[in-house]
Amino acid sequence: AQSVTQLDSHVSVSEGTPVLLRCNYSSSYSPSLFWYVQHPNKGLQLLLKYTSAATLVKGINGFEAEFKKSETSFHLTKPSAHMSDAAEYFCVVSSMDSNYQLIWGAGTKLIIKP
């Protein structure tokens, strides 16, 4: 069965320091993986996606994620946090396991301290 686990419900970092949001998945088939961001009281926006091309994926706003098959991980990183990054982030997986339905993680709330 396919699943996705976001390992932290909240992450708090200081402005200007690196961001790491962790995501692990399980899938019997080659997955597609996505990170979405949701700012307060807003809809969701795609940050980046992995669909079996390069394992290091660059997204918008300086975010990137690395697909590591051996670790079944797809962690989201950013070298230097900005106040505008404060939001909730969702890791999403899709594969033949679920007939390509998207399976959503529970979300990680990113808090930026000034």
Next chain:
Amino acid sequence: NAGVTQTPKFQVLKTGQSMTLQCAQDMNHEYMSWYRQDPGMGLRLIHYSVGAGITDQGEVPNGYNVSRSTTEDFPLRLLSAAPSQTSVYFCASVQGRTGELFFGEGSRLTVL
């Protein structure tokens, strides 16, 4: 392009009332879906459609109906609202089978 348009943005219902959440997209996407978002649970798929005239159930379909008479529109109906349906609802359309989702801005529903 308007993208995905959802209405209404806010709605308060009494238990047992019915209502329809409207969703329209102008990107000619075949795949559309409805999600509900509850605190600490991510997004859960209610119903989806792979094209006009075709709908199917997602993870949490009970209490909801959908129809897809055109490519553009995908309304979600609550037949008899219950307090457990208090949630934020998102409509999304998808660009291709494993492509990007485009979301509406959400509809916040409260059932008293």
